[in-house]
Amino acid sequence: MEYIKTFIIGGAICVLGQIILDRTKLTPAHILVSFLTAGVILGGLGLYEPIAKFGGAGAKIPISGFGYSLSQGAIKGAQEKGIIGAFTGGLQATAGGIAAAILFGYTMAIIFNPKTKD
Amino acid sequence: MDKLNKKDYENLVNKKVPKPTYGKNMIMAFIVGGIICTIGQGFTNYLQSVGFNEEQVSTGVSIIMVFLGSLLTGLGIYDKIGKIGGAGAAVPITGFANSIVAPAMEYKSEGFIFGVASKMFIIAGPVLVYGVGSSIIVGLLSILFKG
Numbered sequence: 010m011e012y013i014k015t016f017i018i019g020g021a022i023c024v025l026g027q028i029i030l031d032r033t034k035l036t037p038a039h040i041l042v043s044f045l046t047a048g049v050i051l052g053g054l055g056l057y058e059p060i061a062k063f064g065g066a067g068a069k070i071p072i073s074g075f076g077y078s079l080s081q082g083a084i085k086g087a088q089e090k091g092i093i094g095a096f097t098g099g100l101q102a103t104a105g106g107i108a109a110a111i112l113f114g115y116t117m118a119i120i121f122n123p124k125t126k127d
Numbered sequence: 128m129d130k131l132n133k134k135d136y137e138n139l140v141n142k143k144v145p146k147p148t149y150g151k152n153m154i155m156a157f158i159v160g161g162i163i164c165t166i167g168q169g170f171t172n173y174l175q176s177v178g179f180n181e182e183q184v185s186t187g188v189s190i191i192m193v194f195l196g197s198l199l200t201g202l203g204i205y206d207k208i209g210k211i212g213g214a215g216a217a218v219p220i221t222g223f224a225n226s227i228v229a230p231a232m233e234y235k236s237e238g239f240i241f242g243v244a245s246k247m248f249i250i251a252g253p254v255l256v257y258g259v260g261s262s263i264i265v266g267l268l269s270i271l272f273k274g
Binding site: 011012015016017018019020021022023024025026027028029030031032037038040041042044045046049050052053064065066067069070071072073074075076078079080082083084086087088091092094095096098099100102103104105106107109110111113114115116117118119120121122123124 | 156160162186190192214215251253
């Protein structure tokens with residue numbers, strides 16, 4: 010049941026992105042940035058939490074979930090450490106993912122070469 | 128006469144331009160996105176079962192998914208997933224990893240600093256700017272509207 014919920018929520022968020030891709034001139038880069046920012050804002054308003062509770066990884070794996078983690082971290086930091094915490098909290102909560110993206114992104118780009126297009 | 132020809136021409140063009148297959152694209156995005164998230168849920172459950180706390184689980188899953196996204200992009204497999212799944216492949220965090228590795232590989236010939244290391248952030252850069260920037264604002268607002 011948990012996996013079904015994950016599949017549905019994750020799939021639905023991606024369908025939303027697909028609709029925007031097909032109906033507008035926006036590119037996947039626009040989608041990434043706007044979904045992330047939407048996740049931050051919805052997280053800040055407390056509206057993403059119910060989605061994350063229901064959908065689990067289906068809400069956290071899409072880039073909007075990354076935005077949700079950023080905003081939750083910033084809010085937690087702000088409540089615990091004040092203004093300094095608002096600055097450090099978001100990156101603290103997402104540091105693992107960002108650091109992994111830098112290390113693995115660099116390594117893979119060095120090891121592999123682009124495949125020639127057919 | 129000229130106007131009529133133009134209109135005819137436009138009609139002809141409209142007929143010939145391939146219509147995006149909205150329905151099929153949506154279904155494929157749903158399936159591919161759903162599968163990627165379900166894989167993430169599998170890792171979540173596994174990390175929980177070995178006793179990681181909530182924060183460690185969510186960080187661990189991000190790291191694993193970013194690793195897989197980077198590796199599959201390097202192997203040229205993620206491109207194929209992207210062709211099938213569209214936004215279903217782009218929106219998950221594996222797509223974020225893809226957006227880092229793909230341009231970095233492409234621009235390797237420009238060197239390791241201005242090629243690889245700089246082009247890694249061609250999409251990830253804006254993502255971090257807007258994400259981190261807006262999260263700070265949310266944090267500051269949460270102090271103002273404490274409660």
